Amino acid sequence: GIQVEQSPPDLILQEGANSTLRCNFSDSVNNLQWFHQNPWGQLINLFYIPSGTKQNGRLSATTVATERYSLLYISSSQTTDSGVYFCAVHDRNYGGSQGNLIFGKGTKLSVKP
Amino acid sequence: EADIYQTPRYLVIGTGKKITLECSQxxxxxxxxxxxxxxxxxxxxxxxxxxxxSTEKGDLSSESTVSRIRTEHFPLTLESARPSHTSQYLCASSSTGRRLTFGSGTRLTVV
Structure with a gap:
């Protein structure tokens, strides 16, 4: 199956700093999503981005499908950005006839005031 | 507003009890x-x-079972809870080509 690797595993930032999180995957995909899990365990879908670039406020994401990676940019970080960021890609060979999402192990971000 | 709901949010239960975690979207x-x-x-x-x-088991061996009698409802049942079942259980839903949406989760503690 597809391998999904996220880096860095841990990241500590001062409030106001910018950061880039990376997601590498081992095969071509037609579905890539980024999630944020807050300290209370809630998972929020940030982007559905199989290719190209999208922006939502201080967050943006770019997926270069031909080179098998995606980047999540956080600008002017805030303490509320703390948590774990997961990327997930669709593997048509993972589980059932339609395949399922494979999640990376996540990047744990801590933003200090 | 369209959403996905999980209940209960927190559950502490004794070993051997049967539990059902609810999920609706x-x-x-x-x-x-x-x-x-x-x-x-x-x-x-x-x-x-x-x-x-239509229900299938995933990649993690689990002693739980599920049912899907209605499109919007996907409950998970543990026939006999054990301390090793202590964890967070997250329900999610999607359609083809759409983003995956998660519920708030159920934090289960088996004592």
Whole structure:
């Protein structure tokens, strides 16, 4: 199956700093999503981005499908950005006839005031 | 507002008890999933469903069972809870080509 690797595993930032999180995957995909899990365990879908670039406020994401990676940019970080960021890609060979999402192990971000 | 709901939010229960974790979505999604996760750690797919009367086991061996009698409802049942079942259980739903949406999760503690 597809391998999904996220880096860095841990990241500590001062409030106001910018950061880039990376997601590498081992095969071509037609579905890539980024999630944020807050300290209370809630998972929020940030982007559905199989290719190209999208922006939502201080967050943006770019997926270069031909080179098998995606980047999540956080600008002017805030303490509320703390948590774990997961990327997930669709593997048509993972589980059932339609395949399922494979999640990376996540990047744990801590933003200090 | 379309959403996905999980109840209860927290549950502490004794060993050997039977429990059912509820999950409902109002988005009309055909696909629904159950994940098990220790907070901040990897997500493990334990069950999924592509539609009514369709359920499959995921990659993590689980002693739980699921049912999908209605499109919007995907409950998970543990016949006999054990301390090893202590974890967070996350329900999610999607449709083909759409983003995956998670519920708020159920934090289960078996004592």
């Amino acid at each position: 109002t988005m009309g999604h055909d696909k629904m999933y159950w994940y098990q996760q220790d907070p901040g750690m990897e997500l493990h797919l334990i069950h999924y469903s592509y539609g009514v009367n």
